[in-house]
Amino acid sequence: MGGQFRPARPPAALRPHVLRYLGYREESAVPVQRRQAPAAGVALVIGFHPLELSGPELGATSAAAFVGGLSDSWVLTRFTGPQAGVQVDLTPVGLYTLLGGRALPNGAVPTLDELSDPVLAALPDRLAAAPDWPARFGLVSDVLAARLLDLRARRPAPEVMHAWRRISATGGGLRVSELAAETGWSRRHLQARFSAQIGIGPRTAGRVLRFARASAMVTGSRAPLAGIAATCGYADQAHLGREFRALAGVTPGGFRAEWSGFPFVQDEGPAAGQDRPA
Structure with missing residues:
Protein backbone atom coordinates (compact mmCIF):
# COMPACT_ATOMS: atom_id res chain seq x y z
CA MET A 1 0.00 0.00 0.00
CA GLY A 2 1.29 3.47 -0.87
CA GLY A 3 0.08 6.83 0.36
CA GLN A 4 0.65 10.56 -0.02
CA PHE A 5 -0.67 12.95 2.63
CA ARG A 6 -0.35 16.72 2.33
CA PRO A 7 -1.56 18.76 5.32
CA ALA A 8 -1.99 22.51 4.85
CA ARG A 9 -3.16 25.45 6.92
CA PRO A 10 -6.07 27.49 5.58
CA PRO A 11 -5.62 31.26 5.05
CA ALA A 12 -5.51 33.24 8.28
CA ALA A 13 -8.94 34.78 7.72
CA LEU A 14 -10.54 31.31 7.66
CA ARG A 15 -8.76 29.81 10.67
CA PRO A 16 -11.37 30.73 13.29
CA HIS A 17 -13.68 28.18 11.62
CA VAL A 18 -11.44 26.06 9.37
CA LEU A 19 -8.96 23.95 11.29
CA ARG A 20 -6.95 22.30 8.54
CA TYR A 21 -6.76 20.91 5.04
CA LEU A 22 -5.45 17.44 4.25
CA GLY A 23 -4.80 16.29 0.72
CA TYR A 24 -4.56 12.52 0.42
CA ARG A 25 -3.82 9.94 -2.23
CA GLU A 26 -3.66 6.21 -1.46
CA GLU A 27 -3.94 2.92 -3.27
CA SER A 28 -4.23 -0.58 -1.87
CA ALA A 29 -4.76 -3.98 -3.43
CA VAL A 30 -6.29 -5.27 -0.19
CA PRO A 31 -9.14 -3.74 1.87
CA VAL A 32 -8.12 -0.90 4.21
CA GLN A 33 -10.40 -0.23 7.18
CA ARG A 34 -10.11 2.68 9.61
CA ARG A 35 -12.11 3.63 12.68
CA GLN A 36 -13.28 7.24 12.78
CA ALA A 37 -14.09 8.06 16.41
CA PRO A 38 -15.96 11.15 17.69
CA ALA A 39 -13.88 14.28 17.21
CA ALA A 40 -13.85 17.95 18.15
CA GLY A 41 -14.65 19.11 14.64
CA VAL A 42 -16.47 18.05 11.51
CA ALA A 43 -14.93 16.62 8.36
CA LEU A 44 -15.87 17.81 4.89
CA VAL A 45 -14.50 15.04 2.67
CA ILE A 46 -14.19 16.00 -1.00
CA GLY A 47 -13.21 12.61 -2.38
CA PHE A 48 -12.75 11.36 -5.92
CA HIS A 49 -13.52 7.66 -5.33
CA PRO A 50 -16.34 5.88 -3.42
CA LEU A 51 -15.65 4.95 0.19
CA GLU A 52 -17.63 2.41 2.21
CA LEU A 53 -19.04 3.82 5.47
CA SER A 54 -20.64 1.88 8.31
CA GLY A 55 -21.44 2.40 11.96
CA PRO A 56 -23.96 1.69 14.72
CA GLU A 57 -25.93 4.88 13.99
CA LEU A 58 -25.19 5.22 10.28
CA GLY A 59 -25.80 1.69 9.04
CA ALA A 60 -23.95 0.90 5.80
CA THR A 61 -23.55 3.20 2.80
CA SER A 62 -21.05 4.33 0.19
CA ALA A 63 -20.01 7.86 -0.75
CA ALA A 64 -17.09 9.72 -2.29
CA ALA A 65 -17.83 13.29 -1.13
CA PHE A 66 -19.68 13.90 2.11
CA VAL A 67 -19.72 15.79 5.38
CA GLY A 68 -19.87 14.24 8.83
CA GLY A 69 -21.58 16.18 11.60
CA LEU A 70 -20.60 16.04 15.26
CA SER A 71 -21.35 12.62 16.70
CA ASP A 72 -21.07 10.55 19.85
CA SER A 73 -20.55 7.33 17.89
CA TRP A 74 -17.95 5.86 15.58
CA VAL A 75 -17.87 5.18 11.84
CA LEU A 76 -15.76 2.61 10.01
CA THR A 77 -14.39 3.51 6.58
CA ARG A 78 -13.21 0.91 4.11
CA PHE A 79 -11.75 0.98 0.61
CA THR A 80 -9.86 -1.15 -1.90
CA GLY A 81 -8.03 0.36 -4.85
CA PRO A 82 -7.47 4.12 -5.20
CA GLN A 83 -8.53 6.85 -2.78
CA ALA A 84 -7.82 10.54 -3.25
CA GLY A 85 -9.27 13.91 -2.35
CA VAL A 86 -9.15 16.77 0.13
CA GLN A 87 -10.44 16.63 3.70
CA VAL A 88 -11.41 19.95 5.29
CA ASP A 89 -11.64 20.03 9.07
CA LEU A 90 -14.18 22.59 10.25
CA THR A 91 -15.60 23.71 13.56
CA PRO A 92 -19.36 23.11 13.91
CA VAL A 93 -19.82 26.90 13.88
CA GLY A 94 -18.00 27.00 10.55
CA LEU A 95 -20.14 24.19 9.17
CA TYR A 96 -23.37 25.92 10.22
CA THR A 97 -22.24 29.06 8.37
CA LEU A 98 -21.01 27.12 5.33
CA LEU A 99 -24.37 25.36 4.99
CA GLY A 100 -26.30 28.61 5.14
CA GLY A 101 -27.62 28.30 8.68
CA ARG A 102 -28.04 24.57 8.98
CA ALA A 103 -26.67 22.08 11.50
CA LEU A 104 -26.38 18.34 10.90
CA PRO A 105 -28.10 16.03 13.40
CA ASN A 106 -26.00 13.78 15.61
CA GLY A 107 -24.09 11.34 13.40
CA ALA A 108 -25.54 12.51 10.07
CA VAL A 109 -23.26 11.93 7.06
CA PRO A 110 -24.97 13.42 3.98
CA THR A 111 -23.27 13.36 0.59
CA LEU A 112 -22.53 16.71 -1.03
CA ASP A 113 -25.21 15.94 -3.63
CA GLU A 114 -27.79 15.46 -0.85
CA LEU A 115 -27.12 18.96 0.52
CA SER A 116 -28.77 20.52 -2.57
CA ASP A 117 -25.87 22.95 -2.83
CA PRO A 118 -24.54 23.07 -6.41
CA VAL A 119 -21.34 24.87 -5.43
CA LEU A 120 -20.34 22.16 -2.93
CA ALA A 121 -21.58 19.37 -5.20
CA ALA A 122 -19.29 20.60 -8.00
CA LEU A 123 -16.16 20.63 -5.81
CA PRO A 124 -15.04 16.99 -6.36
CA ASP A 125 -14.83 17.39 -10.15
CA ARG A 126 -13.19 20.81 -9.85
CA LEU A 127 -10.55 19.53 -7.43
CA ALA A 128 -9.88 16.38 -9.44
CA ALA A 129 -9.17 18.55 -12.49
CA ALA A 130 -6.76 20.86 -10.62
CA PRO A 131 -3.07 20.29 -11.41
CA ASP A 132 -1.65 19.96 -7.88
CA TRP A 133 -2.34 20.21 -4.14
CA PRO A 134 -1.74 23.99 -3.83
CA ALA A 135 -4.26 24.59 -6.62
CA ARG A 136 -6.79 22.32 -4.89
CA PHE A 137 -6.31 24.05 -1.55
CA GLY A 138 -6.72 27.41 -3.29
CA LEU A 139 -10.04 26.34 -4.83
CA VAL A 140 -11.31 25.13 -1.47
CA SER A 141 -10.25 28.40 0.18
CA ASP A 142 -12.10 30.45 -2.43
CA VAL A 143 -15.33 28.52 -1.88
CA LEU A 144 -15.06 28.67 1.90
CA ALA A 145 -14.16 32.37 1.95
CA ALA A 146 -17.20 33.25 -0.16
CA ARG A 147 -19.42 31.68 2.53
CA LEU A 148 -17.60 32.12 5.83
CA LEU A 149 -16.42 35.70 5.32
CA ASP A 150 -19.70 37.01 3.93
CA LEU A 151 -21.04 39.57 6.41
CA ARG A 152 -24.58 38.52 5.44
CA ALA A 153 -23.95 34.85 6.27
CA ARG A 154 -26.15 33.17 8.87
CA ARG A 155 -24.23 32.29 12.01
CA PRO A 156 -25.16 30.66 15.31
CA ALA A 157 -26.50 32.93 18.02
Missing part, protein backbone atom coordinates in the same frame (compact mmCIF):
# COMPACT_ATOMS: atom_id res chain seq x y z
CA PRO A 158 -23.74 34.74 19.97
CA GLU A 159 -24.76 32.80 23.09
CA VAL A 160 -24.36 29.49 21.26
CA MET A 161 -20.95 30.51 19.92
CA HIS A 162 -19.90 31.55 23.42
CA ALA A 163 -21.03 28.21 24.84
CA TRP A 164 -19.14 26.29 22.14
CA ARG A 165 -15.95 28.31 22.75
CA ARG A 166 -16.18 27.70 26.50
CA ILE A 167 -16.79 23.96 26.07
CA SER A 168 -13.84 23.79 23.66
CA ALA A 169 -11.53 25.82 25.90
CA THR A 170 -12.24 23.64 28.93
CA GLY A 171 -12.15 20.33 27.08
CA GLY A 172 -15.74 19.61 28.03
CA GLY A 173 -15.18 20.48 31.67
CA LEU A 174 -18.07 22.92 32.22
CA ARG A 175 -21.51 22.00 33.51
CA VAL A 176 -24.51 22.98 31.41
CA SER A 177 -25.80 25.03 34.35
CA GLU A 178 -22.59 27.09 34.30
CA LEU A 179 -22.89 27.66 30.56
CA ALA A 180 -26.52 28.70 30.95
CA ALA A 181 -25.61 31.18 33.66
CA GLU A 182 -22.88 32.68 31.46
CA THR A 183 -25.25 33.12 28.52
CA GLY A 184 -28.17 34.38 30.57
CA TRP A 185 -30.40 31.65 29.15
CA SER A 186 -32.22 28.89 30.96
CA ARG A 187 -30.74 25.40 30.69
CA ARG A 188 -33.68 24.28 28.58
CA HIS A 189 -33.36 27.19 26.15
CA LEU A 190 -29.59 26.72 25.84
CA GLN A 191 -30.07 23.01 25.21
CA ALA A 192 -32.61 23.67 22.45
CA ARG A 193 -30.73 26.46 20.66
CA PHE A 194 -27.32 24.77 20.98
CA SER A 195 -28.66 21.48 19.61
CA ALA A 196 -30.36 23.24 16.70
CA GLN A 197 -27.24 25.18 15.70
CA ILE A 198 -24.37 22.84 16.65
CA GLY A 199 -26.05 19.50 15.99
CA ILE A 200 -25.72 17.97 19.46
CA GLY A 201 -26.54 19.26 22.94
CA PRO A 202 -23.99 21.01 25.17
CA ARG A 203 -23.66 18.04 27.52
CA THR A 204 -23.02 15.66 24.62
CA ALA A 205 -20.62 18.18 23.10
CA GLY A 206 -18.65 18.22 26.35
CA ARG A 207 -18.48 14.45 26.35
CA VAL A 208 -17.28 14.38 22.73
CA LEU A 209 -14.63 17.05 23.30
CA ARG A 210 -13.32 15.29 26.40
CA PHE A 211 -13.11 12.05 24.43
CA ALA A 212 -11.44 13.78 21.46
CA ARG A 213 -8.70 15.07 23.74
CA ALA A 214 -8.22 11.64 25.30
CA SER A 215 -8.16 9.82 21.95
CA ALA A 216 -5.56 12.25 20.59
CA MET A 217 -3.36 11.53 23.63
CA VAL A 218 -3.87 7.78 23.27
CA THR A 219 -2.78 7.78 19.62
CA GLY A 220 -0.23 10.59 19.82
CA SER A 221 1.81 9.35 22.78
CA ARG A 222 2.73 6.29 24.79
CA ALA A 223 1.51 7.92 28.01
CA PRO A 224 -0.02 5.53 30.55
CA LEU A 225 -3.78 5.28 30.23
CA ALA A 226 -4.29 6.10 33.91
CA GLY A 227 -2.46 9.40 33.39
CA ILE A 228 -4.51 10.21 30.29
CA ALA A 229 -7.71 9.50 32.23
CA ALA A 230 -6.67 11.90 35.01
CA THR A 231 -5.56 14.63 32.59
CA CYS A 232 -8.79 14.50 30.60
CA GLY A 233 -11.14 14.56 33.58
CA TYR A 234 -12.20 10.91 33.82
CA ALA A 235 -12.72 9.36 37.23
CA ASP A 236 -10.15 6.63 36.60
CA GLN A 237 -8.76 4.35 33.89
CA ALA A 238 -11.85 2.15 34.01
CA HIS A 239 -14.03 5.19 33.28
CA LEU A 240 -11.80 6.02 30.30
CA GLY A 241 -12.15 2.46 29.05
CA ARG A 242 -15.94 2.57 29.28
CA GLU A 243 -16.05 5.80 27.28
CA PHE A 244 -13.81 4.34 24.56
CA ARG A 245 -16.02 1.29 24.23
CA ALA A 246 -19.17 3.45 24.15
CA LEU A 247 -17.93 6.13 21.73
CA ALA A 248 -15.32 4.27 19.66
CA GLY A 249 -16.43 0.65 19.96
CA VAL A 250 -12.97 -0.48 21.09
CA THR A 251 -10.70 -0.29 24.14
CA PRO A 252 -8.10 2.49 24.44
CA GLY A 253 -5.35 -0.05 23.81
CA GLY A 254 -7.15 -1.37 20.76
CA PHE A 255 -7.65 2.16 19.45
CA ARG A 256 -3.96 2.95 19.92
CA ALA A 257 -2.98 -0.24 18.09
CA GLU A 258 -5.28 0.52 15.14
CA TRP A 259 -3.73 3.94 14.57
CA SER A 260 -0.13 3.15 15.49
CA GLY A 261 2.30 4.16 12.79
CA PHE A 262 -0.14 6.31 10.86
CA PRO A 263 1.79 9.44 9.73
CA PHE A 264 -0.85 12.07 10.47
CA VAL A 265 -2.30 11.24 13.85
CA GLN A 266 -2.21 14.69 15.41
CA ASP A 267 -0.94 15.48 18.86
CA GLU A 268 -3.42 16.97 21.30
CA GLY A 269 -4.88 20.21 19.95
CA PRO A 270 -8.06 22.00 18.90
CA ALA A 271 -8.77 19.58 16.07
CA ALA A 272 -7.85 16.52 18.03
CA GLY A 273 -8.90 13.34 16.37
CA GLN A 274 -10.12 15.10 13.25
CA ASP A 275 -7.01 14.96 11.08
CA ARG A 276 -7.12 11.37 9.90
CA PRO A 277 -8.10 10.76 6.30
CA ALA A 278 -11.51 9.20 5.88
